[in-house]
């Protein structure tokens with residue numbers, strides 16, 4: 001066997017070994033690394049006297065957390081990054097749920113997956129309102 005034949009066979013062998021690893025984990029090929037983890041040790045406040053949270057149905061993203069004001073005036077806070085591949089989710093006041101514009105995953109108001117391809121829930125955070133100051137915390 002000359003050098004060229006050896007490299008050819010080794011190359012094919014290595015490719016054959018690596019292919020199943022990537023194919024077997026195709027759903028996770030780089031995905032888990034690209035999905036940001038949900039914020040932890042959260043504790044911050046927002047002024048809701050103006051801006052998106054001043055009216056029912058509005059929402060904003062701050063510090064990686066989507067904060068929404070429902071159509072009835074209560075507040076929700078969830079991790080903004082979709083658990084599928086990390087795209088920032090949006091809030092639908094009409095359906096009171098979170099929707100990922102990338103591949104269509106949907107999450108209920110409590111962060112649970114209601115439609116894939118996401119399989120993990122959004123992380124939820126506590127909220128408390130004092131006057132116009134909304135506290136978001138873990």
Ligand code: FES
Pocket residue numbers: 082083084085086087100101102103104105116117118
């Ligand atoms: S990134 Fe959200 S559904 Fe794929």
